Amino acid sequence: MSVQALKKIKITEALNTNIWDVDSRPHITVDYEKCRKLCDKKICTLLCPAGCYTLSDDGILFSYEGCLECGTCRIVCPHEAVKWDYPLSGRGVQYRFG
Numbered sequence: 001m002s003v004q005a006l007k008k009i010k011i012t013e014a015l016n017t018n019i020w021d022v023d024s025r026p027h028i029t030v031d032y033e034k035c036r037k038l039c040d041k042k043i044c045t046l047l048c049p050a051g052c053y054t055l056s057d058d059g060i061l062f063s064y065e066g067c068l069e070c071g072t073c074r075i076v077c078p079h080e081a082v083k084w085d086y087p088l089s090g091r092g093v094q095y096r097f098g
């Protein structure tokens with residue numbers, strides 16, 4: 001297929017084509033105690049592409065359901081507060097465009 005034949009789409013459109021079979025068991029757990037006591041920058045809230053981490057009054061809130069399984073949060077967390085694994089038995093995100 002030539003490059004000209006490929007249809008250009010925005011990243012948000014591509015992400016909207018993904019589907020999730022959400023695992024009932026969270027595949028990521030966060031040590032909120034470390035977040036609250038040790039972490040001043042809370043970089044996960046800036047770098048998670050799915051917006052799973054949000055700031056709260058005394059720390060962060062985390063929601064695993066829309067996770068894209070990129071592993072960024074585990075790598076960037078300076079306090080090893082993120083325990084990250086794959087969802088069980090093929091659950092989680094399914095990409096439609098690679």
Ligand code: SF4
Nearest residue numbers: 035039042044077081
């Ligand atoms: S970067 Fe790590 S320690 Fe800091 S708020 Fe995020 S998960 Fe918690």
Ligand code: SF4
Nearest residue numbers: 048067068070071073
């Ligand atoms: S693995 Fe990626 S998408 Fe999932 S919570 Fe971490 S940074 Fe966000």
